[in-house]
Amino acid sequence: MKKALQIALGVLTAIGGFVDIGELVTGSEVGARFRMNLAWATVLSLVGIVLFAEMAGRVAAVSQRPVFDLVRERLGPRLAMVNLLASLLITLATVAAEIGGVALALELATSINYLAWVPVVGLLVWVVVWRVNFEVMENVFGLLGLALVVTAVAVWQLGPDWSSVAHQVLHPAKPANESMASYFYYAIAMFGAGLMPYEVFFFSSGAIEEKWTSSDLAVERGNVLVGFPLGAGVTLSIMLGASLVLGPQHISVSSLYQSALPTTVVLGKWALIVVIIGFFACTFGAALETTLSCGYSVAQYFGWQWGKMTKPKDDARFHITLMACLLAATGLVLTTFDPVKITEFVVVFSAAALPLTYLPVLIVANDPGYMGDKRNSPFSNAVGFAFLAVLIVVSVATIPLMIITKVGG
Amino acid sequence: MEDRGRSLWAALELLDRQLLDCDGTPVAKVDDLEFEEAEAEELPVLTNILFGQAALGRRFNRRLGRGVEMLRRVMVPVAEPGPARIPWGAVKAIGPHLTLSLARSDISDATRVDDWLTRHVLSHIPGSGIKPGGESQ
Numbered sequence: 281m282k283k284a285l286q287i288a289l290g291v292l293t294a295i296g297g298f299v300d301i302g303e304l305v306t307g308s309e310v311g312a313r314f315r316m317n318l319a320w321a322t323v324l325s326l327v328g329i330v331l332f333a334e335m336a337g338r339v340a341a342v343s344q345r346p347v348f349d350l351v352r353e354r355l356g357p358r359l360a361m362v363n364l365l366a367s368l369l370i371t372l373a374t375v376a377a378e379i380g381g382v383a384l385a386l387e388l389a390t391s392i393n394y395l396a397w398v399p400v401v402g403l404l405v406w407v408v409v410w411r412v413n414f415e416v417m418e419n420v421f422g423l424l425g426l427a428l429v430v431t432a433v434a435v436w437q438l439g440p441d442w443s444s445v446a447h448q449v450l451h452p453a454k455p456a457n458e459s460m461a462s463y464f465y466y467a468i469a470m471f472g473a474g475l476m477p478y479e480v481f482f483f484s485s486g487a488i489e490e491k492w493t494s495s496d497l498a499v500e501r502g503n504v505l506v507g508f509p510l511g512a513g514v515t516l517s518i519m520l521g522a523s524l525v526l527g528p529q530h531i532s533v534s535s536l537y538q539s540a541l542p543t544t545v546v547l548g549k550w551a552l553i554v555v556i557i558g559f560f561a562c563t564f565g566a567a568l569e570t571t572l573s574c575g576y577s578v579a580q581y582f583g584w585q586w587g588k589m590t591k592p593k594d595d596a597r598f599h600i601t602l603m604a605c606l607l608a609a610t611g612l613v614l615t616t617f618d619p620v621k622i623t624e625f626v627v628v629f630s631a632a633a634l635p636l637t638y639l640p641v642l643i644v645a646n647d648p649g650y651m652g653d654k655r656n657s658p659f660s661n662a663v664g665f666a667f668l669a670v671l672i673v674v675s676v677a678t679i680p681l682m683i684i685t686k687v688g689g
Numbered sequence: 690m691e692d693r694g695r696s697l698w699a700a701l702e703l704l705d706r707q708l709l710d711c712d713g714t715p716v717a718k719v720d721d722l723e724f725e726e727a728e729a730e731e732l733p734v735l736t737n738i739l740f741g742q743a744a745l746g747r748r749f750n751r752r753l754g755r756g757v758e759m760l761r762r763v764m765v766p767v768a769e770p771g772p773a774r775i776p777w778g779a780v781k782a783i784g785p786h787l788t789l790s791l792a793r794s795d796i797s798d799a800t801r802v803d804d805w806l807t808r809h810v811l812s813h814i815p816g817s818g819i820k821p822g823g824e825s826q
Contacts, residue, residue: 345785356705357720361749582717583716584717585714593803594803596810649785
């Protein structure tokens with residue numbers, strides 16, 4: 281019974297971890313422009329995050345080694361520093377985008393300009409990181425994030441022609457008015473939105489904060505195998521909603537309001553309230569996760585004491601890093617950089633930066649010295665290495681596609 | 690040392706590993722290793738683990754390491770402090786991490802920066818549970 285409860289709670293966590301500002305913005309944008317012809321990119325990112333998070337969580341539970349610890353050990357100080365700087369830059373920009381997302385959700389609710397909300401949100405995130413218990417934090421935002429299931433209800437109410445949806449999903453084709461380069465550029469964006477590096481930093485470090493061991497592997501698998509697919513389900517409903525409502529009207533997505541539109545058009549005012557709660561919860565939850573991930577990766581690279589559960593006086597450097605990152609991110613949003621634009625960049629670079637983080641985890645997950653009999657099975661290795669190939673192709677293709685399409689065209 | 694007689698590749702199995710204290714608390718990374726030259730035809734002997742930004746800086750670039758060492762001299766008032774070190778004899782077990790027989794609180798080089806930040810920064814922030822001056826409530 282206790283196990284079931286733990287899985288249930290972990291599931292909620294994973295929904296909040298998978299669905300964030302990246303899915304809300306990119307999912308709607310892609311749905312409006314490409315209908316369901318890029319659903320495969322979300323499915324591919326789901327396979328990737330399940331593989332990656334499962335391995336990273338298992339390594340953390342069995343050997344107590346979080347992801348950036350492995351990165352430093354396997355890549356050496358120089359290459360790991362390159363990875364640290366790249367990941368930190370992307371994650372910091374993600375913190376900014378999520379804070380902007382929370383502020384935009386509050387703007388939707390109150391009609392007060394989002395910029396006025398930004399400092400308030402920054403302060404709130406800090407208070408939660410500084411004072412609130414880890415499990416309380418995860419459960420509150422996970423539960424509230426479930427509000428986004430309303431997007432699936434909306435799609436069901438819209439009553440799409442399911443056979444044509446299935447055709448787009450199973451036989452994807454590039455829409456006639458889009459170029460091949462844009463099609464693949466947005467495929468990478470959608471893929472990156474599901475596979476942001478912070479998700480894995482947070483999942484593996486969280487496993488250690490919650491003191492998981494080998495005996496918690498069932499819970500760990502449960503979290504990954506139920507939570508992330510549910511998150512992908514929410515993402516696909518957002519995409520489908522946008523393809524049914526925004527696509528035919530040729531509305532292009534440039535604000536969070538448009539992401540909420542399909543749901544509110546069908547279900548009315550009460551649904552707008554529910555959607556705003558969902559947007560708020562998943563972006564706020566992700567703002568917490570990204571902020572913590574900045575501190576986790578820096579502390580694990582240098583070998584510092586770290587942890588939200590540790591007394592601040594014992595890991596002062598970790599807590600100061602968190603504050604500095606939060607301050608920098610809040611400052612970035614206050615310069616009036618559009619959070620939606622920041623998100624569009626972040627998701628693309630997320631996909632490009634992954635191989636250097638994925639490889640050390642894949643290698644250590646195979647090392648019997650660390651993992652004993654809990655190391656990768658031949659099946660997960662086959663899929664794991666195939667996915668490494670996918671990551672490398674994506675990583676190489678990103679910058680050229682960005683230049684050809686002039687950032688998505 | 691319970692691992693006496695096992696052969697290890699220092700660069701592969703020691704460098705860049707996490708150091709834990711006797712209670713399992715993270716202390717630092719093995720940022721570098723110090724060897725003592727032995728008699729002719731004998732292998733050098735591993736004497737110290739070097740850690741902290743001064744040791745790490747040296748691996749990136751000799752000048753950078755020098756610079757960090759100078760900074761360290763400001764905090765540690767000794768003529769030639771060099772990078773922080775822990776004697777190899779304090780290592781209790783070698784595995785995915787290196788476990789020490791010391792407590793983190795007894796390794797002043799490992800806690801110095803945290804202590805300084807606690808006293809001068811965190812103690813001024815509400816909710817830290819630290820009185821200005823560094824004493825925990």
